[in-house]
Amino acid sequence: QKEVEQNSGPLSVPEGAIASLNCTYSDRGSQSFFWYRQYSGKSPELIMFIYSNGDKEDGRFTAQLNKASQYVSLLIRDSQPSDSATYLCAVNIYTGANSKLTFGKGITLSVRP
Amino acid sequence: DAGITQSPRHKVTETGTPVTLRCHQTENHRYMYWYRQDPGHGLRLIHYSYGVKDTDKGEVSDGYSVSRSKTEDFLLTLESATSSQTSVYFCAIGTSLDYEQYFGPGTRLTVT
Numbered sequence: 001q002k003e004v005e006q007n008s009g010p011l012s013v014p015e016g017a018i019a020s021l022n023c024t025y026s027d028r029g030s031q032s033f034f035w036y037r038q039y040s041g042k043s044p045e046l047i048m049f050i051y052s053n054g055d056k057e058d059g060r061f062t063a064q065l066n067k068a069s070q071y072v073s074l075l076i077r078d079s080q081p082s083d084s085a086t087y088l089c090a091v092n093i094y095t096g097a098n099s100k101l102t103f104g105k106g107i108t109l110s111v112r113p
Numbered sequence: 114d115a116g117i118t119q120s121p122r123h124k125v126t127e128t129g130t131p132v133t134l135r136c137h138q139t140e141n142h143r144y145m146y147w148y149r150q151d152p153g154h155g156l157r158l159i160h161y162s163y164g165v166k167d168t169d170k171g172e173v174s175d176g177y178s179v180s181r182s183k184t185e186d187f188l189l190t191l192e193s194a195t196s197s198q199t200s201v202y203f204c205a206i207g208t209s210l211d212y213e214q215y216f217g218p219g220t221r222l223t224v225t
Contacts, residue, residue, distance in 0.1 A: 031211075
């Protein structure tokens with residue numbers, strides 16, 4: 001059973017458009033949600049975190065969390081070619097008494113000049 | 114990379130040989146993790162540590178062992194490497210088991 005799922009990609013958007021990346025998770029008790037960006041051949045880099053329902057904005061990035069529907073999204077406004085990367089969603093998932101950060105498989109974004 | 118280094122960065126080895134990968138941090142974080150990343154599988158947790166000499170298994174621990182004798186160092190050992198262990202290995206650090214983690218630059222391991 002997949003615990004953190006990201007909608008299939010790759011995703012391609014023109015420069016200047018809004019890119020919308022979605023992630024669903026299976027654990028209703030999850031409380032911490034993260035977005036990582038990974039350039040080809042590089043390591044994942046934390047770009048956003050969100051803990052409460054609603055939106056959280058940081059520059060061109062907005063994270064949206066809806067715990068009732070169990071999804072978290074990342075919006076990238078005014079997409080740039082430099083945003084082309086794989087984006088990983090990470091959610092804390094409980095197994096027994098422990099909660100561990102669990103990663104989705106990622107979605108690859110390509111921004112066309 | 115948040116004060117995390119991994120060595121070696123690249124390694125080619127033969128099936129059946131032992132391999133040790135090293136992760137070193139300067140952040141004094143309690144938690145350290147080893148992941149492997151493969152196409153189609155994403156990041157998978159191999160082992161993690163929550164303190165000196167305190168370690169636990171992740172979802173893909175078979176064929177791997179770890180040791181942590183100092184806060185700053187976390188070693189991953191493949192006792193007898195197999196071709197299925199060809200992968201990119203990432204070390205990560207964090208202050209809690211279920212909050213943000215920061216990744217090292219990775220080690221590309223090829224087992225021939």
